[in-house]
Every structure is written in C-alpha cells, then in structure tokens.
Amino acid sequence: MRENEHVDVMIDNERALGFTRATMTRWLSPTLLLRTAIRVGISGLLGSYADKREEMAALPAAPVADLSGTREVPASGELPDGSEAPDTGELWFDYVSDLGDGFDSTYAMASLLAAPSLNLAGTTMPRGRMLVMGGDQCYPTPSIAGYENKLIGPYRTALPRQRSEPAERPKLFVLPGNHDWYDGLTAFMRVFCQGSSIGDWRTEQTRSYFAVRLPHRWWLLGIDIQFDSYIDDPQRRYFIKIAQQMRPGDAVILCSAKPSWISTAEQDSEAYAVLDYFERTIIRAAGAQVRVSLTGDRHHYARYSEVGGTAVKFTAGGGGAYLSATHRLPQRLVLPPPASRARGKSDPPVHYELASTIFPDAPASRLLAAGIFRLPALAPGLVALLGGIHLLLTLAVGAAGTDGRGAAGRLDGIADGLRGASVGGLFVGLLSGIPGLVLAVGVIAAALALTKAGRTARGIAAGATHGLAQLLLAVALLAGAVTITRPLPGTWLLAGVLPLMFTAGGLAATELVAAYLWLADRTMGLNTNELFAAQGIADYKNFLRLRISPDGQLTIYPVGVRTVPKRWRFTPSSPTGAAAGTPCFAPADRPLEPFLIEPPITLARAASAQEPPDVAPHQPSPGTESAGH
Template identity: 45%
Template structure:
C-alpha cells in the first residue's frame, strides 16, 4: 500500500545526531525556555470547556492502555499501535482485551511538533492500526498528555489534533478532551488525573482551579492514577527541585480530599522502570516508539521527595526501591557497547561534520607549522578559530547545567577532556599529513586531496573517539541520553494494559516488545476496523514482570508470571 492509499507517509527514525537537527532542536529549546511564558497556551485554555470526564467501562470494569514517547520511526510506532489495536493480547493463558481507554502519556511526535509530523508519525500509524471503531463494542476513547516535544510549537498542533471534542477522532479512537490536562472518573472509586507541566516549569493557576473543581468529587475511599509528562521522581535524584510541582499538586489538590495516589505513571525516559514503596508505585513507561534509553544508570532506590528539596512544606520523604526494569541492566550495558558500530552507521551527517571540522583543523595546523616563529605557529587565526570551535562544541555537547545544580563541574571537565582528545587526534592527523609526499603541493591540490583521502578516514576515527567519549562520560552520568540516541535502537518497546475490576482491584500488565516488525504487507480485503498493514514477521509482546495488583486503599500483591502474549 503506497503513501497515497495510506493517507500519510511512513517516516524513518529521527537521526538525533544530525547536525541540522541538533541546531534546530537546540534553538527551539532555547526559544521555548526564553519565551515559554509568551507561548504558554494553558492560560488560554481556561476559556475552553472545563468539565471532567467519566469512563464507566462495562459492568463496572474498565480496561485502560498507556503508551508514551511515540511518533518516531514508523516501524517501532506502528508495531506498538498494531498491538494496542488488536482485540486482545494473551498472557498467562488469559486474553486481555483491548483498552476501552487509550492514554498517550507525552511526546506524541518527534523531533518537534507540527501538523505534518503529527499526521505522518502519529495519527497516520494509529489510524492504520485501527481505521474504524470495532464492530463488537463501543468506540474506545483516546486522551493525550503533552510532553516537551509537543510543546516546541507552543502546543498549537497538539491542541488542533487532540482537543477537538466535536467529531474528534484518530482512526477508531475518539477524542474528548478540550485542554492539555484532564481528570477522568473511572469505575470502582478510581480516578485518572493528568497534569501538564510546561517544560517542568510550574502548574498554571487555571489548571489548578480545574483540578480543584474535579477533586471536589473525591473522598477517602477514592484512589488516583496520576499521569505526569516526565518521571520527576527519577530526575529529582540529580535535580531535587524537579519533583516540586508534582509534590505541590499532590499535597494541595489531592491530599486534602483523603484520596490515595496509588500510581504515578510517566514516559519521557524511553524504557520501562518501576519503583515500589509502601504507599504507591512509580512507573516509567516510555517505550511507545522512540529510540531506546538504557536502564543500567537508574538508581536502585529513590527518596521521594528528595530530602535536599528547597520546598520547606514538601510532603514527608519516602523510600522507593526499584522492582523491575526493561531492558534489564545487563542487557542495557550490552546494548551500550553498540555505540561504536551504530554511531558511524546511523549518523552519516554527524560523521561528515566531524570529518570537515577535523580536516579544516588539520589544514590550519599544517599551515601554522609552515610559518616561521613560535608565536605565529601558536596563534594563527585559522588555527585558533578551529580550536575554539572544537572546545566550545564539546563543552556544549556535554550539556553543563547551571552552577547552582549538583555535580555541574563534571560536565565542564568531561566536555573539555573530550575537546582536548579531539585536538590530540587532530595533532596526530597533522603529523601524518605532513609526512605525506603531496602535503606541500600547490594550492588547492592539498585541500582536494585532504577532502578525498584524509576526510573519510579522520571522520571514522573521530566518530570512534566520540563513541569512546560517550561510553566513558556515561559512567559519570553525563550524555547518557546521547549514548543511546546516537544508536537509534528501535527494539525493546513497552506499554501498559491496566484493568480495574468491579471490586476496585487495579491490575497493571507491563508489556515488552523485544523486536519490532520491519516488514509489512497491505490487507485491502480486511474488515473496516482491521489494520491496513499486517506484519510479515512475528510480532509478539510479553509481560515484562508479574502483573502488579493493587488491592484496596493500600494493600498490594504480586501474582505469578504470565506467558508470552500474542496478538
């Protein structure tokens, strides 16, 4: 089935180290930080409908699916969408039906939000997975919470796609929300609250008023699933203030009602991880389609809120232990070594940029070496310029935080060491170049030969040096994201399927997809609600860990493991 028949164009995975993308994303991030208050549409949403929603389910029960960090490459995004759209997934000898509600937990599109990107990377694949409402039941409902990538255009495209109540739908899923945040009453005294923290800055006053009104219906017998754009409970380990907004929301909006927040769920980090404590489960599930992020750097325990928080009125700190992660820490470490192979293979543009920078630096060094006198050699304008470019680039790549944050010095130190390593490579390359018989030929012959002979070789060596840097830097918790973003691993995806029973028991089934499908064929004769594209190769999901069962206000139990789930 060609793109015209599909109605969208399947996209390749985003090349996160592409030079223009790095520049574009960096500029958009800077603009969002500088002018975020002017672009913030949450204040304007106060004029829109502010009612909460109710999803009664069937016979007092409800199935709810959760997916986050989708809208990247087609194969990974559609693999997860295809599994979510199936009538059921089998696990442990039991058929788990498709969710009556689908919650998208953030970053519905990459790299930056726009109408075309949502159409080709998100809406198109999900419409292809479930083109029409199922014939054997009610149309499932879709809610979406924005992440930072959804915010890069000020939330314009997000609201146009997900906040159209009248006849709003994405394939077989209908949309109901009118704002970027929402409250949903679920069966058996359960509630879903989803808050929008624009880039983690704060929760705006109209949003707080909306949730105060919704929380008026809560009481001590109610339990809450709280969805957030980012797992700030994890990020607070290095940045204590990261959890302040979530803690403020819990203690000022939810805690006074007596309701218990039993589950915190988020995407943003592209893996699955669950921390468990006496009062609640903290779940990260960002495996909807974006590149895999490793898990071996995750701390074994968390103190939430962190004791270092500057908020004096913060909730009492509690300890949470990691209960499960996917991929496993051992698999994550093994995958990290693929950086030496995948970075050069998947980032041709970045390798070319490194080759150009190193070639120009070598020519500047060679030119300085041919000049007379130490002063002229060390301070030739082209050479100084290239050295500044290298050092500034490597320090910025290390992403040093502000000076008032913990462990900020290591970013500067590691960035400078990385820069001097590239300078040392350039010195070695220059030494070799000056011993070649044609280095002093008449200009522009040296430039042409350098581009043809020297450039490709030094580009490969420079990417290997970058890969080595990423491996070493990750040991100090620096550039861990880039270590995996540069590899663009599409496999090891994850999503949640939750079940609320009529007696109030919440069961969470975390599914993992070890290998996404990369070959599809059209099914033009299928039923109206059946997927347009079917997998040519096996596509299966399995339970990452035993299902998590929450009984009553505080009780928790974990049953035995399930088997592989098949669509």
Template identity: 45%
Template sequence: MTDDAFGTATPRPTSLDPQELGFTPRKPVPWLGPVLLAVTGARVALAEQFGAYLDKRELQNAFPAETFDHSGGEELWFDFVADLGDGFDATYSMAYLLAQPEIEVGGERLPRGRVLVMGGDQVYPTANDLAYEDRFRGPYRAAMPTPPPGDPIPTLYAVPGNHDWYDGLSAFLRTFARREGTSIGGWRTAQTRSYFALKLPQRWWLIALDSQDGGYLDDPQLTYFKAVAEQIQPGDRIILATPNPSWVKAQESTREYDTIDYFLRKVIAPTGGRVALMLSGDLHHYSRYALADTPPAWDDTAGGTVDGTGRQLITCGGGGAYLAATHTLPSKITVPPKQALPREASNGKEYRLARTYPSKARSLALASGVFWRLPRRNASFLALLGLLHTLLMLALVDARGRVLTTPVFLMVAATLGLTLFFAAGLTSGHRATKHYVLGLTHGFVQVALAVAGAAVWRELPMMHWPTPLPALTAGAFYGPVIALLSAQVVALYLLIAGRLLVNVNELFAGQGIQGYKCFLRMHIDVDGSLTVHPIGVDNVSKHWIPTPTAPEYEPWFEPGDPLVPRRIEPPITIR
C-alpha cells in the first residue's frame, strides 16, 4: 500500500498499466513530428509577440510573500535537477536516483537532499494539468510514494522554464504554488509564487528568479527580493538559480543577460552579499564555466576537489529531456558581454569552459548519429517527407515537358517554405542571413532530389498504367524509399547547419538521445563551505520491475537495467 497524500492508502501497482498507476507513462516527445513542429513554431512566434499578455507574475502580488528558512541545522544536503518532464524512462530514472536514501559515487556515499530544487521545464511539450500528471507528478510519486520514515519530509521548490510558461504559468502555479502546500509523492511543496528565496545554513542563500527568456522582473518580484535583501548581511554567500543560462546565451544575443545583471547590481550588490554560484537548466547537458584567471587546480585521477575560487556558472539540464550538444559551447565567454546595452552594465569578466558532460569530443561523435537515429525516432516526420516528395514527383511527371505548372509551382513553394520555416522559424534568438541561406539551399537540394526521382519514375513501367494505379503505386513504393533518402538529406543539412550554429537544437532533438543525464547534489558543511557534486548517468533504464510487496515508502519500480551514477568531475568546493 502507498500513502499518496500523506493519509490516503492505495494499493501498489503490479505493472505499468495506467489503470494501476493513476497516470500514463509517456514516450519521449517526438520533437520532429509535423504537428509538433508547426505548434512549436507557432508558440515561439506567439511568445515573442504576445507573451506579455499571458504574464501572470503581476497577479502573484496577492499570494503570500514568504522566505523559506532551512538554516536550522549546522549543515544541509540539497539537490538540483532541471528539464525533467519528458519520457517516462529517463524522467523516472532520475527521480529514482534522487529518491534513494543515498547514492555512491567515487567511493563516497552522498545522502539524499532534504531540499530538492527543480530548475525549469518540469513538463514537455506543453504545460497543462494532464501533462504535469503524466510526465512529472506521476513518475516522481512512483519514485518516492510517501515520505521516508524517520526522516524530515523533503521539500520541493521549482523554477518555471519556457515550457512551463506556455500556458502563462496557470498549471505551474496549481502544481507548485498552492497556499497550503501539497505533496508530490514523498516531497512537500512550499513555495507560494513562481520565484522564491531559501535561507540556508552557514550564511548561505538560494535565490530563484522567474526571468523567463531574459524578460523584465515584474514589480511584485522586485519588491519581494528587495525585502529578502534586507535580511542578507555583508559576507553572506548566494546561489542564484535562473530559468536559462543567460551567461551562455548572451554571447549570441547580448540582451539575454540584462535582467540578471540588473538584479545583481540593484538588489544583491547593496547587501554586501556575494553570488558564489549561478545555476540553470534549459540546455540539456552539464557545463561549468569558471573565471579565466583562476587556474584549474585539480587532477581528475587524484580524487580531490575542484577549487571553487571565484563565481561558478553551472548549467545542469539533464533531468530527463533529450541530450543537447556540448561541442558548440564557446571555450571562453565574457559576462556580462562587452556589447551589453545598459549604460550601467557591470564590467565584464572572462570565464573559461572548465567541463562539459558529455565531453565535446563525445558530443561531436553523437551528432553524426543523426543519419540513423533521425529516421528511427521520427516516423511521422518521414511520412511527411514521403508525402511531400510523392506529390512533388507526380506534379513534375505530369508537367510533360513544361517548365512550370501550377501544381509544380505550389509543391516547390511548399518545399522551399517548409525548409525556410525549419531553418529560421524554429530558431530562437537572432535570425541572421545564414539561417535563410541554409534554409533555401536545403530546399533546393530537396527539389533536386524530387527532380531526380521523377526522372527515374518516368523510366519505370508503372508510369504507363491506367489511372489511378500510378499514383497508388507511387504512394506505396516510391513514398517510403524517397522518404528515407530525403531524411538523409535532412540529416546532412542538420549536421552542416549545426557546425554554423543553426538548428543545433533540432540536430539533437531529432535524435532523442536519452543518455547522459545529470543532477547536482550539494552540501553545506559545518565549516561554511559549499561542495557541489555533479552526478552523471550515462544510460537510463528502459525496463522496470514492479515492487508490489515492498514497504509503502519504497519506489514502485526497480530498474531492470542498472543505473550507475558517476562523478562528472571532482566535487567543486567553494570555501
């Protein structure tokens, strides 16, 4: 039996049947599905044009403005995970590890965090109650159905990411920010707004902003954090959690870091506190930037710790969503960027890329897997390619020597339009000439492939069969073959475009790689130091063994494939 709501007993499931679970385990989101591509492009456009009209942050002024005190003990273990609400296998694998009483990495046992901070995108692709239930609440409830006996109930806080924002935060606030709090399995929620401040032991603070896509900080949020700032004393150290790694994104779009810089200058700097660590998700990998003038004082083989002198900038978005590239990350960045527009911008400092997971070499090798992973993972996308090419081929064959007919014009226009949309319409941030050049080039290659297909089709005997047999035969035989060939053209385009920093996200989203997940386990020690343990999991489990007779607080399923957590790099100690 399990106690889902800290009081209502329900039977433990014996299978992954939704009727037993109370939710439906979802497959990973098919990011290149035609419908999803169109919806994603529309959402990006609507968010850019009308996002302010959906902003519910101003209304949160009616919610309680609380600072959450976790400073009672001399030390504290706490966790950070982000980008988690995707397919069941990857999401539950990470939830399972986070729920374990302890994990062993590098010969050291690390206890479960008493606080769990989620860094954004708790659900994909769209925020609504059903998606949260199937892709987030259900898996986490299954991983820790009730609070562990004898231990304090772990507390859960969440930052909204861009996917949480697609409904204007409605479902997010219902899930995480109820006045009376609620339970998600064995975790208890406490926050009352989409942003929060945690007072931690040894004069540490964790401050989480809701500054989606570099947007402004609303007045209620500024008022809240100015009240928090009155409690921060000179010399206090601060962990700043943001919805996206603006320090990286600002290298391409300088405005991305403006909001964070304003917050640091106007709210944090007057307190005398020091931001020692900045955390984010959004990019589905692990990366850490350290000040360039700080020597890398560690040896991977020595089992020691990384010297955390100077501010650390960590992206850890490996909670369950598809893997994102690391080989395109800049080796050095300036934060804030030198081209920042605010007249009072802080002086920029240079940071170097200290570590990525996976490594840049491994990421580059994984990128080439697009040729076989894309066709395997995106059946509906292949169906679209097959249909488009079959119609274009039939239009070309029916042209009977004429250069351009209405059907040919319409199909060529559709092909070029779709490739332009793919190259520029889905790409967030600045759209440069290279987006349109690459999109048109890709479109012309697809048209050339169709011309070649039409030339071959004219030589086949079914060309002369009575109507409608040629069209039916083309759909049954020509369509699947040309779809595979066209998919290889798309894969080649993505590989080339990715080298030019165009469609890098789509290059990896189309592959849907579920491995290389990560989270952070952090410890504030009695001496006041903060140690960050970056934990990686190369492979998630895809087979699950029910545990119907286990105690009610144990996970509903044990991994059938071993989950092997390991250190991404030596612990980072900030003293």
C-alpha cells in the first residue's frame, strides 16, 4: 500500500471512532475570546440567580463509594459484633486535572493513565482502581461535542471498554472547574453524572461533588466551589453526613478545582476563606484532618509543605491544557492570610513552603516565556484583527485631514493629505477627527483591559503605556508606508498604503503585544497567564499516582512528561477498534517517556505518633455557623 493510501485508511478508521482530534486552543483568537467572554458573562449572570448545585439536591445523592476493602463501618467505628473491621488492603488510584484540550497532550496523559502499569525509578505502579479528574475537562467552553472530541474520545481510545463486570472496572470521579461551569454545568451533568462510561472507566457520582472511603481510614472528598463562591447548603449537608461517618484520627485527601492557597499570595486575601471554612467546620469538627490537598487550574506541578508539620498541597494541572508558568510562584504561604476578614477563620494560621522541585523549573519557565515572540504564527486571527485596526486608523487620519480641516471623505483628498504629511501631521490627523479619536480611545481601553490588573496603579500604567505604544506604532508605520508609495499618482497611493498597513501593521502590532506580555511579566509580574496561554505549549505534562499501602501510609508519585508526541499511528486493523483494552493510537514521532518529577512523597495517616482517642466523632450542627462564614 502506498503511503497516501495508508493515510486515507487511517483517517477513515479514526472517523469511525466518533470524534475529531482537536488542536490546542488558540487563546488570543479574537472570535474565541468573544465567544468565551459571552459564555462567561452569561454563566456569571445566571449563576447569581440559579445555582445548579442547589438544583442537584433534587437528585438522589450517590452512596459513598467504598474502596476501603472493609466491611461497612457505622459511625461508632465498631461492627455489630464489636470487632474492628479488617483493613489490610492496598489501593492505587490516579489524579489528573485540566485535560480536555489538544489531542496530543490529552491522549498522551490518557495513554499513561490507561497503561496496565508504569515502571519508574525501579517501582512498578499498577493502573489505578480509581481515576479522579480535578477540573476543567473541556476548553475553552463546555458542550457535549466538546467533551466528546476533547475528553471522551481520547480517553475511550486510550482504554477501550473491556468485557468486565462494572464492579471490576476502574471508577471515575470528576470535579467541575471554571471552564466546566461556563454553561451552568449542563453538559457536565449529562456526561459525568448519569452512570455512564468513558472507555473502561465508569462514572459513579450523581452530583458535582463526591466522597470516597479509602483503606486504613483515609477519605477522598471532592468539593465544588463554583467560581470561589460559598458552599451551597445541599452540598454542605451532604458532607456533614459524610463527616458523621469519620472517626477522630481519620485522614482526608481534599480535592478542589483551584489552588486558592496560591491566590492568597496574589492580592486576594479572601481566596482561601471557603476552603478554610469547609475544613474547619466539617472535617476538623469531626476529629479528622486534611492531610493532602489536590487541585489543578494552574497547568504545572508544584507542592507546598507545611512548615513544622506534615500536610501537603499539590497543584497538578498537567493533564493536557497549555503549560502555566512556575517562575512566579510564591515561596511561602500563610493560610489563612492575616489580611483575611473571614469570620471565625482558623487561628493561628499555618505556614507553607514551596518545595524545591517544581515542573517545569523556574529557569525553564522563564526561557519558555520568550516563545511569545512567535505570536504572529500562533495567533493569525489576532494579526488580521490588528491589521484591520491599522486600516481603520489610516482611513480615519485621511478622513480628518492632516491639517485638521478634513477631506470630506474623498479618496483623492485622503491620498493628497497623506502624501504631503509629516509624522507630526499624521498624529494630529489621528486625534483631530471623531473617528480617529474613538479608535485611539478604543485601543488604549483594550490595552488597559488586557492587563487584568483592575484599577491598580501599575496596571493602569502598563496598559496606558502599551496602548500609547500601539498608536505610535500605527503612526510610524503609516509614515513609512506613505514614504514608500508617495510617487504613486492620485488615489493609487491608497492602493499601496492600505495593503502595507494591513500586512505590516498586523504583524508589527502583534509583535508589540508579544513584547508587552513578555515585559509585563518580567518587570511587573502582570499577564503571566496570558503570556503562556497565548503560546499553547503542549509539553511539560503531569499527573499523580497515589498508593495507600497495607501499613496505612499514603505515597504520592508525581509523574511527568517533558515532551509529548505530535504524530500518532492509528493501530487497530478494523474501524471499530482493537482488542478489548488495547489503545487505538501509538506515538509515531517519538516515544512517550514518563518519569518521576521528584521522589515519592510518603505520609502517615496520623499527623503525629499520638492519635486522638477513639471516640464517637463530633457531629457538626448545621446551625453552628453559616455557610457564608
């Protein structure tokens, strides 16, 4: 078979799988930004009046998933015959977050999660019996088609459905992130809360939050704090009932969709208030402790460890979305921060310190930031938009007339005015007419909005400087274009100037945006997220594999991949797929090479050798403190 025939067969078979392989999201695409802004606005508006989490109360709550390997234990902690439940089991499970973006990165991580085992640093780690997806399963906004193409398709082909009983298949639990919330959780509920399957993984939850009992008195709780809002009352009551099953000395792995602990160091003193409230009034009130916090949202790997203690907080958002920077991470955290005004906040606060190993490391992160200067190639839509703005600015200058008297909109008058103008005259023409003035104000307003720094002095200064630089660039390019085309007679000058302004203006203005993003991050710590989002870096991915050993210790293995394959070979010989459990794609350009980002982190269930007395747990009263803390 000739090569082109092989490609045709591959494409036909891939279509038979029912999804389209997606590319990385182009975050500075004007149309995408507009659509996303509309969805975000609608979501925020509807969320203020109709909280989907409260509607979920009409759905029966799924029973607590029990992966402990023990007999059912009542709240007293004793079995009916007075004996302790046997608990000598071992459990492996996985955590991945921020995963529904480009096929290359999403499928690369899905194939590692689906592999029967991974052998890293001399340790054989079997596939988890449970997979937790920690948020943002579809970029940029959710829809059934988006989930199918960007999540379900890649995961279904990484681990096709096997002929096994439901009880034997790995369980899947999913938290919604802010991107999942942009349609009010409508698509999320249909995909993840109806007992469906994604490949051989089977969903278990009926709401956007869940609880899992693990071996050796470990618990995994997934909470849904929509856009950092308060815990809704049905969710709070659900977890109060869960806490009533806990015993003093139990350990909790708490999953949320955002690293609120990092936001506290970024001028948001109340970001941690919801997590602190939940831990204080529900988990600690039951005598249990949050030993591990897991989250994504930031698309890198970082770990914060309690100073003088053993609690750890992981950010592991490397499931497939664009890479996030690490060179701006705070070194130390105080939780809750002293500036927080939350009523009843934990006191004294707990101090955390950033671990020495992050992925990618800070030098690599700074080096990757310079890739923003490829922005014209990464965002052709932005080039076209800015080129169009330069065309409008050119026409506005000509329509006003470079002497301020106007050209009555005549093409010959516009051409003549531009032909004889100096640089200063062009600038006067820009600001002397209403169309030019409106465009100039719009450019500066857009530059101010791009800073995303609110009304801070540094944000206003950075945005205004960027906007003014864009206007000066437009005038300088217009002067150069007029100089080049001045010999052309009559209105032929416009035939030369306008294409030059569209092409050169679009490219130069886009490079100026790139320079602004790079300088704003480097000098003021602004727009770091936009700097990396615009590049859509598919490499430097990660997930966590966790093990509860027979002796009750929790070990966390952070798995990383530096470079994901960009070309894949379709492996099944028939359109319907390969044998049960066999992945449908294999790397064609480079091997997939996972490694341990840092040595495994091991935690005992109890924070100290002296455990609390084994008494009936305290049952928090719903009326002791409001959910609004």
